[in-house]
Amino acid sequence: MDAANKGFGIFPVGYVRSPLKERTGAPRQGWEGAPAAVLEIDPEFFDCLDGIEAGQDIWILTWLHEARRSVLKVYPRGRRRNILTGVFATRSPDRPNPIGLHRTKVLSVSADGRVQVQSLEAIDGTPIVDIKPVLGSQEPVKLS
């Protein structure tokens, strides 16, 4: 792999503040009992938030900084009774580019770039790399 020569640089636009402090024990998905959290956006990106409002559903893209990037297959949800599966067919944080995709709802947005969200399974200190609006009546909060 020659990632250095053909790669791209991404950087945090802010960080997750959450009562979840460790990956062990964190819920796998936001609807599995994840707590409310705050997105602390860096001042240079405050303008990017203009238009984000309370009640809106958003995608948060994070950098899963504790992930193992050399992992190509996993036992889904860490259960050995599951079939060993390619990471692209799972939501495992361990994957070549460990970008987390989280859906949640905005509770409030403050002028100092703090976005409170309803539930988030990312741990405290997780770098945020992007926020996008959910389009239409998209992902359910509960697993069907």
Place this chain on the structure above:
Amino acid sequence: MDAANKGFGIFPVGYVRSPLKERTGAPRQGWEGAPAAVLEIDPEFFDCLDGIEAGQDIWILTWLHEARRSVLKVYPRGRRRNILTGVFATRSPDRPNPIGLHRTKVLSVSADGRVQVQSLEAIDGTPIVDIKPVLGSQEPVKLS
């Protein structure tokens, strides 16, 4: 911005092959008339595909390589009559970390790492950085 010191490296795991050759004229979303496309996954990541099957709904994360990363606000959909809006409240490709999020359906997966998908608005040559399964009965194909 001190991105070089605090950034992360991501790299392509494959590339989009599509009849869409230019950003100008490409649909904004997959359900807006985007053509079928092929995800050409690099051989070193074939194992990551194990478990991806025809009929499955997936998220494709791409690197929007023609995006302008210094853009913080846009007129949504490029229309000046829209209100100038922070990029986090839009799906604009121009944003600090231009990661594209596309939902589509798998039509076929071949042993040589070619994943045919139903519709994709990304242009030919777009780097793919991740693939994830859609969980539950998630995003609609059509805008509600």
